[in-house]
Amino acid sequence: MRYTTFNQTNVNPLGEPMFFGNSVNVARYDQQRHPIFEKLIEKQLSFFWRPEEVDVSRDRVDFQSMTDSEKHIFISNLQYQTLLDSVQGRSPNIAFLPIVSLPELETWIETWSFSETIHSRSYTHILRNIFTDPGSIFDDIVTNEHIRKRATDISKYYDDLIFYVQLLQVHGVGDIEIDGEVHDVSIRNLKRKLYLCMNSVNALEAIRFYVSFACTFAFAEREVMEGSSKIIRLIARDENLHVTSTQHIINLWQHGDDDPEMKEVAEECREEAFNIFVSAVEQEKEWASYLFENGSMIGLNKEILCQYVEYIANLRMQAIGFEPHYKQISNPLPWMNKYLVSDNVQVAPQESEISSYLVGQIDSEVSAGDFGDFDL
Amino acid sequence: MSSTYKVQVNKLPVVEIATGQSKTLLQALEAAGVVLEYHCRTGFCGACRSTLKSGAVDYLNEPLAYIRPGEILPCVCIAKSDLVIDH
Numbered sequence: 001m002r003y004t005t006f007n008q009t010n011v012n013p014l015g016e017p018m019f020f021g022n023s024v025n026v027a028r029y030d031q032q033r034h035p036i037f038e039k040l041i042e043k044q045l046s047f048f049w050r051p052e053e054v055d056v057s058r059d060r061v062d063f064q065s066m067t068d069s070e071k072h073i074f075i076s077n078l079q080y081q082t083l084l085d086s087v088q089g090r091s092p093n094i095a096f097l098p099i100v101s102l103p104e105l106e107t108w109i110e111t112w113s114f115s116e117t118i119h120s121r122s123y124t125h126i127l128r129n130i131f132t133d134p135g136s137i138f139d140d141i142v143t144n145e146h147i148r149k150r151a152t153d154i155s156k157y158y159d160d161l162i163f164y165v166q167l168l169q170v171h172g173v174g175d176i177e178i179d180g181e182v183h184d185v186s187i188r189n190l191k192r193k194l195y196l197c198m199n200s201v202n203a204l205e206a207i208r209f210y211v212s213f214a215c216t217f218a219f220a221e222r223e224v225m226e227g228s229s230k231i232i233r234l235i236a237r238d239e240n241l242h243v244t245s246t247q248h249i250i251n252l253w254q255h256g257d258d259d260p261e262m263k264e265v266a267e268e269c270r271e272e273a274f275n276i277f278v279s280a281v282e283q284e285k286e287w288a289s290y291l292f293e294n295g296s297m298i299g300l301n302k303e304i305l306c307q308y309v310e311y312i313a314n315l316r317m318q319a320i321g322f323e324p325h326y327k328q329i330s331n332p333l334p335w336m337n338k339y340l341v342s343d344n345v346q347v348a349p350q351e352s353e354i355s356s357y358l359v360g361q362i363d364s365e366v367s368a369g370d371f372g373d374f375d376l
Numbered sequence: 377m378s379s380t381y382k383v384q385v386n387k388l389p390v391v392e393i394a395t396g397q398s399k400t401l402l403q404a405l406e407a408a409g410v411v412l413e414y415h416c417r418t419g420f421c422g423a424c425r426s427t428l429k430s431g432a433v434d435y436l437n438e439p440l441a442y443i444r445p446g447e448i449l450p451c452v453c454i455a456k457s458d459l460v461i462d463h
Contacts, residue, residue: 036440036442039438043420043440240415240416240421241440243421244420244421244422244440244441247422247441247442251442251444315413318425319422319425319441331413337414337415340415340416340421340423341414341415341416341417342415342416342417342418342420342421
């Protein structure tokens with residue numbers, strides 16, 4: 001089962017499943033088994049932005065006047081987001097590309113992961129403006145126990161899938177013994193690992209960012225750190241698109257619209273997938289306690305932030321076919337929505353921060369009616 | 377032909393919304409005082425996802441978020457008839 005970068009067997013990509021079919025050969029988008037991924041690529045490309053386009057120079061002054069507990073909240077969140085995007089900037093590529101079988105999905109994964117690298121670069125952009133030398137902030141990410149604890153949970157499903165795919169590529173299917181431990185390298189078991197990994201990624205994109213988003217937008221509500229908030233708003237818009245893609249993948253499996261075996265796997269792993277989601281929610285609540293350990297900030301405290309996590313978790317769980325698990329059914333932070341609206345409103349064109357101006361969003365659909373008033 | 381459709385959300389009192397394409401169902405319901413969940417308002421995040429109990433809608437923009445049979449995204453559709461919605 002060696003991976004080949006150009007599979008020379010003639011396969012019909014319209015008959016392939018999303019994963020574990022024949023590896024992709026021609027990167028063609030004229031026909032698609034799942035057109036949604038092509039649409040997501042177009043949407044993501046239309047969202048393209050660069051951190052340098054957003055002016056964050058005022059944030060330095062704002063930061064100086066923040067209390068110590070507020071500084072702790074702001075910096076810890078940036079560190080955590082840096083971790084999340086470090087993982088997401090590489091892992092979808094490493095974990096999913098070797099097993100993907102559809103050209104449109106392959107390109108979506110690359111586009112998705114690339115946009116996460118822009119997020120990572122924007123954290124450096126924000127921190128460089130606040131500190132003369134942001135080195136210690138980055139160094140702390142791998143030593144801070146609160147961040148490390150969550151890093152383990154975020155990366156373990158990826159790491160497990162990657163390891164088993166490597167075994168499959170080198171040894172093929174079978175029971176494989178490595179360092180005295182026997183690994184069940186069967187396609188069924190790998191599909192199970194893929195399903196759990198996708199659920200863990202979905203939970204990451206769906207809720208893990210939101211504690212941090214809420215804090216940043218709460219600062220923006222008080223008109224502090226507005227440059228950073230503009231950047232985080234662009235990131236939130238991207239993440240909302242990414243979660244759409246993981247929800248699509250999970251739903252396509254669950255409803256048997258892709259690989260029929262994945263439908264069985266989805267049923268088998270339902271409880272485990274549910275637990276992945278619930279434990280992500282619990283970790284985010286723990287993170288909220290850590291953020292507010294030195295005191296809260298105006299407009300936000302631990303309780304209301306935990307309620308928001310539960311509220312958003314309910315929405316996200318329903319999207320992948322679970323019953324809402326938490327009692328928080330109304331939005332405790334209604335002002336959050338104003339920052340999550342995808343900004344498609346035309347504002348003054350000189351405002352380079354307004355994302356709709358960064359790229360011409362061209363509508364290439366032409367209907368016969370558009371020629372109605374043409375005379376020849 | 378009447379120029380409004382009657383819409384009921386979550387067994388709340390029925391509201392009337394204007395027909396036509398000037399407002400999405402989400403905007404029309406907000407104008408009528410019904411509060412729905414939303415994030416992106418452009419059909420990709422799925423936060424406004426609702427179940428259509430009866431009636432029909434037309435999409436102004438194709439939704440990107442996953443919608444199961446019987447579900448609608450009010451932020452990118454308009455009413456085509458009287459509606460009953462669970463949100």
